[in-house]
Structure formats: structure tokens, C-alpha cells
Amino acid sequence: xxxxxxxxxxxxxxxxxxxxxxxxxxxxxxxxxxxxxxxxxxxxxxxxxxxxxxxxxxxxxxxxxxxxxxxxxxxxxxxxxxxxxxxxxxxxxxxxxxxxxxxxxxxxxxxxxxxxxxxxxxxxxxxxxxxxxxxxxxxxxxxxxxxxxxxxxxxxxxxxxxxxxxxxxxxxxxxxxxxxxxxxxxxxxxxxxxxxxxxxxxxxxxxxxxxxxxxxxxxxxxxxxxxxxxxxxxxxxxxxxxxxxxxxxxxxxxxxxxxxxxxxxxxxxxxxxxxxxxxxxxxxxxxxxxxxxxxxxxxxxxxxxxxxxxxxxxxxxxxxxxxxxxxx
Ligand code: TRP
Numbered sequence: 320x321x322x323x324x325x326x327x328x329x330x331x332x333x334x335x336x337x338x339x340x341x342x343x344x345x346x347x348x349x350x351x352x353x354x355x356x357x358x359x360x361x362x363x364x365x366x367x368x369x370x371x372x373x374x375x376x377x378x379x380x381x382x383x384x385x386x387x388x389x390x391x392x393x394x395x396x397x398x399x400x401x402x403x404x405x406x407x408x409x410x411x412x413x414x415x416x417x418x419x420x421x422x423x424x425x426x427x428x429x430x431x432x433x434x435x436x437x438x439x440x441x442x443x444x445x446x447x448x449x450x451x452x453x454x455x456x457x458x459x460x461x462x463x464x465x466x467x468x469x470x471x472x473x474x475x476x477x478x479x480x481x482x483x484x485x486x487x488x489x490x491x492x493x494x495x496x497x498x499x500x501x502x503x504x505x506x507x508x509x510x511x512x513x514x515x516x517x518x519x520x521x522x523x524x525x526x527x528x529x530x531x532x533x534x535x536x537x538x539x540x541x542x543x544x545x546x547x548x549x550x551x552x553x554x555x556x557x558x559x560x561x562x563x564x565x566x567x568x569x570x571x572x573x574x575x576x577x578x579x580x581x582x583x584x585x586x587x588x589x590x591x592x593x594x595x596x597x598x599x600x601x602x603x604x605x606x607x608x609x610x611x612x613x614x615x616x617x618x619x620x621x622x623x624x625x626x627x628x629x630x631x632x633x634x635x636x637x638x639x640x641x642x643x644x645x646x647x
Pocket of ligand 1: 325326327328329358360363452455456464466470
């Protein structure tokens with residue numbers, strides 16, 4: 320039997336190259352080998368965006384198009400909407416009976432994010448979203464969760480919940496493991512440690528070739544290299560960091576050329592945007608099909624959500640039986 324993958328994203332805007340190297344590339348690579356479930360976590364998006372639910376319908380479709388554009392194949396990957404799978408909400412409630420408030424309060428990701436959003440107090444849903452994410456992962460008994468490095472604590476937490484459930488009741492749930500992309504974390508174009516929408520330092524998978532060229536041309540380089548003939552220091556250069564990820568065959572030659580000023584930043588950036596556009600071109604082609612026929616996107620989501628509900632029904636029946644809630 321095939322192993323099972325579950326992973327996904329909050330629908331809060333377009334996906335970018337950081338998502339691609341962190342997780343999307345792995346998902347595409349593994350969809351042949353694993354029965355793959357991709358969750359569009361709309362309820363989780365509400366943990367921070369509950370005042371703006373009106374953005375969700377558009378964002379859900381946009382993320383779906385990003386998935387299809389990178390090459391997730393709806394024949395192999397079940398793409399579905401979290402809030403339309405009621406068994407996930409049910410599991411969340413059951414798990415919250417044996418998870419303590421202190422464990423959640425000390426969760427490092429929750430702490431960091433609460434600080435980042437400036438929360439003095441936080442909602443019950445925000446504090447508890449790792450429990451809900453554990454339900455996302457376990458509702459279909461996933462064993463593997465391809466994610467970016469920042470999500471690893473949540474997957475570990477889901478693993479603990481599954482183990483605890485299995486000990487307390489019956490061994491029903493699979494214990495999931497995280498799989499992190501080779502790159503770990505992609506720096507932002509501004510040299511910031513992380514590519515992130517809120518920092519405005521992203522290249523989106525949906526950017527046009529011109530936007531990519533423009534953004535790369537503005538990217539931060541070695542600050543000590545002011546003039547064309549100054550010697551470069553590739554190890555402090557953002558563009559070099561990108562070349563390592565997206566143009567690995569060129570890196571050895573480039574390092575030398577930069578350090579000896581044989582190549583200038585303008586040419587180096589041109590090479591990078593050409594490489595990025597070569598990566599994005601097939602995505603643009605696939606996306607065009609869905610932009611031209613939005614009904615296709617709806618059909619994929621409806622079918623995927625249907626299948627997710629069926630899987631959820633199977634798991635919840637076993638869970639209820641294990642918890643003595645199968646009364647009739
Ligand atoms: N927390 C993830 C993010 O912010 C999104 C997510 C929700 C997720 N449920 C998941 C990721 C389950 C992996 C598995 O990107």
C-alpha cells in the first residue's frame with residue numbers, strides 16, 4: 320500500500336518561491352509515490368484574519384491555481400478545503416480534551432507568532448490552532464508531511480497527539496513525520512532571513528517575466544561592491560544565495576568571477592532572472608489553462624473535498640469507536 324501525504328497552506332495570498340523550494344517542489348516530486356492530500360486551511364487563515372473573511376473565496380481559488388500551476392496533478396493529489404470537511408472540526412474538539420493550555424502556551428511557533436502579530440491576549444482559536452492542524456494531518460492518517468522548516472514543531476505536535484490518542488484509547492491514528500525541502504528557508508530579495516508576503520520581499524509564482532526581472536534587478540547584493548570593478552563577496556550576497564538554489568551548475572564559476580570582478584552584478588542578476596523565468600514558464604503555461612476556464616478549478620476543489628470527506632468519515636468512525644462514542 321502507498322504511504323500517505325498531507326500538507327497544505329493557509330489561503331492568505333499568492334504563493335511564492337519560498338513556498339516552492341520549502342514544500343511545493345517536494346509535493347510535486349512525491350505525488351506519484353504517495354497518495355497525496357493537500358489542504359487549503361481556510362479556518363486556520365481565520366485565526367489571524369477573522370475580521371476579513373470576504374477575502375477567502377478569492378484566496379482559496381488563487382492558492383488552488385498556484386498548486387495546479389506548479390504541477391500538482393488532481394488525478395494524483397486530492398486538493399480540498401478545510402472548513403468543508405466537518406470531521407476535521409470534530410477531531411479538533413476530541414483532541415482538545417487531552418491537550419493542556421500550558422502546552423499550547425509554550426509552543427515556540429505560537430509564541431513567536433503572537434509576538435509578531437503584537438497579541439496581548441489571543442483568541443482561543445489562535446492558541447489552539449496546532450490542535451486543529453494535528454486534526455488536519457491525522458484525519459486521513461497521513462504518515463508524511465512535506466513542509467517548510469517553520470512548520471516542523473507543528474508536525475511534531477501532531478505526532479505527539481496521535482501517540483497520546485493511541486495510548487489513551489486504541490491504536491487508530493498514524494504518527495506523522497515532517498519532510499523539509501533541501502533549501503530549508505529562502506532569504507527575501509531584501510536580504511531578510513525569510514521570504515514573506517508581509518515583508519514585501521517575494522517573487523510570486525504568478526509574477527510575469529517582467530516582474531521577475533524587475534524584482535531581481537532591485538535585489539540586495541554585496542554592500543561593499545559599489546562599483547563594477549570592486550571585488551565581490553558572494554557569501555554576503557542575496558543574489559548569490561539565489562544562484563545557489565536556482566542555478567547550481569553556475570555557482571562554482573560565478574563565485575570566482577564575482578570575487579575577481581570578472582562578472583558584474585547586472586549580468587549576474589540577468590543570469591538569475593533568466594533561470595527563474597525558465598523555472599516559472601511551464602507554471603505560467605499550466606496556469607493559463609485554469610485562468611481561461613475557472614470552472615475547472617471549482618470542479619477540482621469539489622471533487623477533492625468530496626474524497627477528503629469520505630476519508631474523514633472512515634477515520635472518525637474508528638475514532639468514535641475507540642473513544643466509546645459509538646452509541647448506536
Ligand atoms: N500552518 C501551515 C502554514 O501556515 C498551513 C497548514 C494548515 C498545514 N494545516 C496543515 C501544513 C497541515 C501542513 C499540514 O503554512
